Amino acid sequence: MKTRLTRERFGGMSFAKIFPMYQNKILSKGKTLDELHEVIEWLTGYDKKQIDSFVKDDITFAEFIDNAKFHKNVTMIKGLICGHRVEDITDDFVKKVRYVDKLIDELARGKKMESILRK
Helix, strand or coil, X not given: CCXXXXXXXXXXXXXXXXXXXXXXXXXXXXXXXXXXXXXXXXXXXXXXXXXXXXXXXXXXXXXXXHCCCCCCCHHHCCCEECCEEHHHCCCXXXXXXXXXXXXXXXXXXXXXXXXXXXX
């Protein structure tokens, strides 16, 4: 049985626990932390210093998502992530979480940065 991603279930999780999972995913595929920060900065507007602060301050993932300034080209992010088409997700919070997941997945899979950043 699949567990549905919701703000209540996922939003309260600690960003300090989620971010290392992103790091491990991309590092295990030979990507760098600089590349991860570049992707997150493009998507959310958060720079490395802010991300480090979020980890240190142990903010929730909902705070991370809700306060982000998502890139104007975010709607160009399409495709499957966790069995769902990103463009078909109607819940705004879930869609934003899946945008993050999708770009980190693309980075880990070795997609070119120009493509990930929708240039």
